[in-house]
Amino acid sequence: MNLYKFVSNSLNKKLGFVANLEIPKNREFGDFSTNAAMVMAKSAGKNPREFAGELLPKISELNFVSDASIAGPGFINIKLKNDFIWESVNQKSDIKNQNPYIIDMDYGAYNVAKSLHIGHLRTSIVGDTLNRIAKFLGHKTISYNHIGDWGRPMGLVIAYIESLHPDWPFFQDNFDLKKIKPEDYKISAAELDNYYPAASARGKEDEDFLNHAREITAKLQNGHAGYNAIYDIFLKVSLDMMDSIIKKLNMMPFDKTLGERNASQNLANLEKILNDKKLLEDSEGAKIVNIRRETDTEPMPPFMFYNSRGADTYEATDLAAILYRKTNDNPDKIWYLTDSRQQLHFKQVFRVAEMLDLYPIENLEHLYFGTINGPGGQPFKTRDGNVAGLTDIIEMVNNAVRARITESEKNLDDKTVEAIALAALKFNDLIHDVKSDYTFDPASVTSFEGRTGPYILYTAVRLNSVLKKSDTKIKNKSMVDITSDERNLLVGILDFERTVQGAFDNRATDILANYAYDLCQLINTFYHNCPILHEDVKADIRAQRLYIAKIAFNTLSSVISLMGLNIPDKM
């Protein structure tokens, strides 16, 4: 059950007004506290401590309160009965939302023909965890990998392939898809990986090449058979690479992988809607929507639908995607996870979506996050100076885990190594405030001590090991005698549902990750101070502790699973 919610509701009902309920930072003050007396003293014309004295008897009457007292300037501290805590642990969950939302979640946004780099880490990991949290609370989510698959990079890559294989049929005037076997023209993932950087570099120094790429982009978008055929070949290679990363990161598969290419099919339709509403204007050869408002104090450039060369824009395809989602999913909300540099872009798109009565702006949320920097404060780079690739980073952490295992003379299989490494990588991302930039420090990500993913997994593994060794059937018996370590752990467990709800409400995975760490600290203290299977532990105490260990493990497992991690058998 959600202990906070229960206590808060009971307290409000008893007092007849909504009292602010807090969990004191210093736990010696009690399980909960309220500053209601201080908040209300002024309007009541009373001294806070005196007013608190009037509220105190009512609070003490609540049947789950063992002690309530006035402290400091007028806080009322509340301590719960041990029996109540013990029984609460068995109360059924009320976490499923009775009025669930349909939420379209747009994260990932991988690019065709460009390998994933560190910039894709947050959108993937945070997006996946928010998706899991939303589902856990009973909401219906539809995840979209809105892939970058239709712009100039495609033209550049095709132009580059043409320069390598000018004799391939895709580039001949008489190209006929029926006369070739696409499987004869192989492009490996490793080759494709090099094409875009090479093409991009060449485009910068070779104007003719760039113009040719632009021409190819336009022709590709207009249905040129040869370009579309070669595109389909490397699109497949790219989609396979994306799938492999999604599996490596233990993400849920995307419900839909539809990008700009798909959205662009809606553009003619969208253009008609914009024209019907008389929103589209010509400006310097481009077609735009003026979204500026009188009240704007910030720069608000127009929303560009077609650029002056007639090409589809980023804004146009994102707006078309909203139309697509409205038509196909009719979600209550659409969430976008991208980095903070795209705030203005989404503000523009959302304004036009509102002008078209697709969605009010409050139902379109841009959950932006900061950039990941290297230890120098600069964007994180590999040794060769390139933006670090995601596979390289995963490999780096894998190697560090292997080194650690060798050092401690353990023997763990590859699957376990990968699970531990993934925990290190993902937990490090989840625990940072989503909106802030953060420093990706390889030394600390691969240290595995303290507040890290491996610590979380280790706690679960060790606890589970005790549960597995126990040959008695674990049941909830009556409470015998409870130590403060056991009590603290139970109270921590009872904060789980509030935490998940809070993480959802704030769209903040760090709330969940910090809870995971706090819970593990409580578990480890309990584990250390409260022996379970030792011979000198009395049977009834053992039964009680086994039960606590079991529900602690269950709760921790839920948290670990929400973070998209797996618990190894041993480590």
Place this chain on the structure above:
RNA sequence: GCGCCCAUAGCUCAGCUGGAUAGAGCAUCAGAUUUCUAAUCUGCAGGUCAGAGGUUCGAAUCCUCUUGGGCGCACCA
């Protein structure tokens, strides 16, 4: 120029309800294993919450200004 974000311990970060003595981890130092996994636990030390003013019974948190940093401001996605 206009706008958004940020500044907390040596380092990396919490403090997302304005509350009580500002908390963790790492690093340093001192301890704990005949004991269910030491990737653990316990303890010491470490602070002008960038600076100044204001609101409040109470400010790291809200407001104003200053300083320093990051990012964005139509044809790249």
